[in-house]
Amino acid sequence: xPTPHWSAVLHFATIAALALSPAAPLGAEEIxxxxxxxxxxxxxxxxxxxxxxxxxxxxxxxxxxxxxxxxRFVTIGGEMKKRxxxxxxxxxxxxxxxxxxxxxxxxxxxxxxxxxxYQFLRSPTHEAVASVAVLWEVGGTGRKASGGESFDTVRPAxxxxxxxxxxxxxxxLLRPLAVSARLGAEVPVGDHSAxxxxxxxxxxxxxxxxxxxxxxxxxxxxxxxxxLVEVDLMTDLDGRLAGRTRGTVNPGxxxxxxxxxxxxxxxxxxxxxxxHGLGVRAFFRIPLEAIFGDRAxxxxxxxx
Numbered sequence: 001x002p003t004p005h006w007s008a009v010l011h012f013a014t015i016a017a018l019a020l021s022p023a024a025p026l027g028a029e030e031i032x033x034x035x036x037x038x039x040x041x042x043x044x045x046x047x048x049x050x051x052x053x054x055x056x057x058x059x060x061x062x063x064x065x066x067x068x069x070x071x072r073f074v075t076i077g078g079e080m081k082k083r084x085x086x087x088x089x090x091x092x093x094x095x096x097x098x099x100x101x102x103x104x105x106x107x108x109x110x111x112x113x114x115x116x117x118y119q120f121l122r123s124p125t126h127e128a129v130a131s132v133a134v135l136w137e138v139g140g141t142g143r144k145a146s147g148g149e150s151f152d153t154v155r156p157a158x159x160x161x162x163x164x165x166x167x168x169x170x171x172x173l174l175r176p177l178a179v180s181a182r183l184g185a186e187v188p189v190g191d192h193s194a195x196x197x198x199x200x201x202x203x204x205x206x207x208x209x210x211x212x213x214x215x216x217x218x219x220x221x222x223x224x225x226x227x228l229v230e231v232d233l234m235t236d237l238d239g240r241l242a243g244r245t246r247g248t249v250n251p252g253x254x255x256x257x258x259x260x261x262x263x264x265x266x267x268x269x270x271x272x273x274x275x276h277g278l279g280v281r282a283f284f285r286i287p288l289e290a291i292f293g294d295r296a297x298x299x300x301x302x303x304x
Contacts, residue, residue: 029047029049032047032122032161032163033124033125033127033163033165034127034163034208034211034212035127035163035178035205036205036208037161037178038254038256038261039051039254039261039285040180040228040230040254040263041230041252041254041263041264041283042230042232042248043180043182043232044133044159045159045161046119046129046130046159046161047119047122047131047161048083048086048087048088048117048131049083049089049287050083050287050288050296050297050298051081051285051286051287051288052078052080052287052288052291053077053080053283054078054284056076056077056284057076057281057282058073058077058267058279058280058281059072059279059280060073060267060269060276060279061275061279062275062276070276071099071102072101073097073099073100073147074097075096075098075110076095076096077093078093078095079091079093080092080093082288083299083300084299084300085299085300085301086299086302087120088117088118088299089115089116089117089118090114090115091113092112092114092115093115094110094112095110096110097109097110097147098146099146099147106143106146108142108143108145108146108147108148109141109142109143109148110146110147110148111137111139111141111148112141112142113137113138114136115134115135117132117133118131118132119131125166127162127166127178128161129161129162130159130160130161131159132156133159133184134154135155135157136153136154136155137149137152137153137154138152139151139152139153139189149188151188151189152188152189153186153187153189154187155185155187155197156184156185156187157182157185158182158184159182160180160181161178161179161180162178162180163175164176164177164179165208165212172214173213175208176204176205176206176209177203179200179202179203180200180201181200182199183197184196184197185197185237193238193242194237195235196234197233197234198235199232199247200230200231201228201229201230201231202228203226203227203228203229204226204227204228205226206222206223206226206227207223207224207256210223224255224257225254225255226255226256227252228251228252228254229249229251229252230249230252231247231248231249231250232249232250246271246273247270247274248268248274248275249270250266250267250268250281251265251268252264252265252266252281253265259286259287260284260286260290261283262282262285263282263283264282265280265282266278266280267279267280
């Protein structure tokens with residue numbers, strides 16, 4: 001892998017210092033009723049927010065195009081999300097991928113991704129939230145040799161989330177549970193096959209358990225964990241592979257702090273088309289207001 005620039009190391013250290021400083025809780029847009037939905041590593045969150053993700057890391061092995069040995073790849077990505085209005089979000093993302101197949105190595109930027117998300121449901125009583133989103137991968141903006149396609153791809157999706165905080169008292173231990181889901185499509189522009197993109201997340205919030213169900217008797221640092229499992233699937237809709245489903249199962253945990261969220265997951269491919277062996281992914285996310293001040297955490301078009 002290429003040696004990191006000292007500027008990137010300094011930037012990471014600065015954010016870490018901010019994260020360990022005392023501060024009021026941030027990211028209120030992630031709170032629905034009593035429920036704080038943590039950020040997810042694979043499935044897009046169903047809420048809008050003001051946030052930066054830097055870095056996000058994915059390490060896996062995948063098959064080469066020639067069908068021979070597998071290649072190791074590491075992607076280091078970043079994404080910024082900004083609310084335009086209370087319910088409308090714009091995001092920009094991209095990454096740098098390093099490939100090593102044992103015979104050669106190469107490094108290149110991925111295609112730029114531009115996203116829009118509209119949150120149309122937010123029910124504090126039922127801890128429910130839902131959005132529609134579309135992600136545009138801008139073809140030709142990345143290096144083709146490292147995976148950047150030359151054509152555009154559009155990914156519309158419906159995103160929903162629901163906490164179980166409203167279950168009866170005799171099921172109180174289930175209240176920290178929450179589920180999220182995605183149903184969407186991947187539509188390449190031009191003569192390329194489309195796919196159904198779907199999946200879900202099951203999580204159990206230790207912070208919710210400790211605050212609203214029963215104290216767990218652990219130090220505060222240890223009551224901030226949210227174990228979760230994400231299932232990320234894709235089913236081909238046309239072409240010779242129509243009906244084939246591939247994807248990954250991703251068990252992991254997110255630590256939710258006052259300023260930052262840190263998450264990590266093991267990546268388990270469902271078949272050889274999805275990857276070889278186990279992979280790992282991680283993220284480091286922080287609200288924009290923690291870096292740029294309170295105004296950065298407000299929608300650009302705030303209501304009077």
